[in-house]
Amino acid sequence: MTTQFSFQVSTRCSQTKARAGVFHTPHGAVETPRFMPVGTLANVKTVTPTQLQETGAQMVLANTYHLHLQPGERIVEKAGGLHQFMRWNQPILTDSGGFQVFSLSEMRQITDDGVIFRSPHDGQMINLTPERSIQIQNALGADVIMAFDECPPYPASREEVEAATQRTYRWLERCISAHQRPDQALFGIVQGGVYPDLRAAAAEALAGLDLPGYAIGGVSVGEPPELIAKIVQATTPMLPVDKPRYLMGVGTYKEMAQAIASGMDLFDCVIPTRLARHGAALVKGERWNLKNSQYREDFQPLDETCPCYTCQNFTRAYISHLVRSQEILAYTLLTIHNITELVRFTQKIREAIIGDRFTTEFAQWLS
């Protein structure tokens, strides 16, 4: 790990593999475990950086595939990099574009060299290789960048998954060679589908490369949720204990709590922001549809225990009115609350780990 990054585990849970730590980056520290909101196009939809900071979010995601298509990494680089462009002076992580290429784009052709696909913007053919993904991410300038990986669909045969996992490893070696900036930490991604032995073998191989951090990818792609816990359980014992671990695309209460119990540290998911844009709030582990008539004359805050701007100032009735009227403020207020809710959930787990109360306080999510 370069000197600009370090990860310290301060407390380990006595009952599980959960740990509380701090991940230091050139743009500040991330206390783990931690939920990270998704800012696909260099913004978390409907909120300003100041509002985002007030949610307690410490690191945000941006998306290499989408930013490459629009506005293009050259413009972001010219602006002084992502932090300056989007005015977020805390840690940022970019994914490699692999997941989007495999899940969103049609007309793709996968070879050992990389992936050729048609741009949904202008129909041009784009060739994304491990080297190209890293060049783009070096230009975008996030603190953490992700290796370009092949994400097999679910379901996929063992043979297909095995081939994709091996290719992901070969691509990772090329990503490492292509990576130019010591002020960016390159994380490797463990693939292996729903096959625990493939996951374990992939994790062991990646661990040998001594990377500054590791991710589990290719989960939450349609497999039953209970398989996520099994995949994580098979993978984490093979990963170095002194490096941060990031479970990609997972951000529900139960899946996060269980993954934390297996030793995962970082999470991201579009759920809180997407739900907000559909007029829904995450409240104490439930999803509420604010359009529902029961909220029309409910003058309590969404959650009286929540410190967010929304809960401190507005009632369910008001938010319900805004949602019914399709006022843009509805989506801003719900986004602020939903991100705060999931960040707080991971923060409370962190505090519980430090106080050795994790398994008792979060028992409802761990069974």
Ligand SMILES: [Zn+2]
């Ligand atoms: Zn709130």
